[in-house]
Amino acid sequence: MHQDVSIDSGLVRRLIAAQFPHWADLPVEPVEPGGWDNRTFRLGDNMSVRLPSAASYAAQVEKEQRWLPRLAPHLPLPIPVPLAKGAPGEGYPWPWSVYGWLRGRPAANGGIADLTGFARSLANFLLALYRIDANDGPPAGQHNFHRGGRLAVYDTETRAALSALAGRLDTDTAQEVWASALGSGWQRPPVWVHGDVAFGNLLVEDGRLCGVIDFGSSAVGDPACDLVIAWTEFSGESRQAFRDALALDEEAWAGGRGWALWKALITASGHDGNQREAAKS
Structure with a gap:
């Protein structure tokens, strides 16, 4: 509140x-x-x-x-x-x-000249972030709404949102995606994550990615939370370029799909406890 x-x-x-x-x-x-x-x-x-x-x-x-x-x-x-x-x-x-x-304008305002090139630039930024020494960094938790942590913390509200949306979407497929995400996990040492990789936090100048802002949701943990943008903003060639440049394993992408699904469900269902998440893009 x-x-x-x-x-x-x-x-x-x-x-x-x-x-x-x-x-x-x-x-x-x-x-x-x-x-x-x-x-x-x-x-x-x-x-x-x-x-x-x-x-x-x-x-x-x-x-x-x-x-x-x-x-x-x-x-x-x-x-x-x-x-x-x-x-x-x-x-x-x-x-x-x-x-x-x-300098720059949020990508949410438009101005991206080449979305595929933008996706690669973002992936390169994230790879550099993931290579930074994460020792002593803040672990995921309430301070960053568990970005980089386990998706299971949102299991109850995700299932409630699925129930609320029954008949409005393919809940069987959504449940399969969610179950796969819950079963995934980062098997490597924790890395720095941004936690809110969205067009509103990516700056553009002369058509290119020029800066990244708002690290309030950052932490050390599982980078799957940073992959949501692959579904919210990229598709086809740009999504593939993002995946190829990051070269993360299938478990990471399963987790990313879960984070994307969770966000979509709480937004679509208007879950009262997630006003913050629904407002952020």
């Missing part, structure tokens, strides 16, 4: 003035769309401010502050790097962050 906290440009200006007065004269503008886990604002020309929208997302701040500067040097594309950490204040109850501004 979201706490009743009004997060707007005025609040950001007050927080900046109180805690980072050397930036107090910079303009503050909301970034649209504003996001679900966080509200994002542009600060001047070269920075952004992100504020968690509810207590359940506040743990993401410390995680990103600690780990993103360590991940960034090993990745082939820019990711957000924190410049400052804000404290609760001005009636706002959680920590928050100031980041460097990344």
Whole structure:
């Protein structure tokens, strides 16, 4: 549940003035769309401010502050790097962050020149992420809604969604896909996962992938959760290019299908407990 906290440009200006007065004269503008886990604002020309929208997302701040500067040097594309950490204040109850501004527009707004080439670039980014030393990284859990963890944590609500959708889709096939996903597992050492690989978190410039944002769902674990985009945004040649470049085993892809199915089912069924997931793409 979201706490009743009004997060707007005025609040950001007050927080900046109180805690980072050397930036107090910079303009503050909301970034649209504003996001679900966080509200994002542009600060001047070269920075952004992100504020968690509810207590359940506040743990993401410390995680990103600690780990993103360590991940960034090993990745082939820019990711957000924190410049400052804000404290609760001005009636706002959680920590928050100031980041460097990344160029580009979300892929969700269009502008991809070659979807197959885009798929390969994304796969190369993910492979680089998976190669980073994951020792001491945060394991999947409640802090990132179990991305990178076991799908079984969502078994009850998935089956409830299937029951609610009976007669509206092929539930027999969906149950087979779900059972296969539950039986899959990552047999290698845990790797870093982004956790929310979606067009809204992928930046495009001049038709090409140019940056990856929003690591709030990141953790160390099973990369199957990062494969959902193969079904939500890729098909045919682009999906095959993504699969070929990643070269993961069939268990990983079975798990990815399960994550994609879970998301589709909770969205289609309007499950009240998953407002957050239905809103994110």
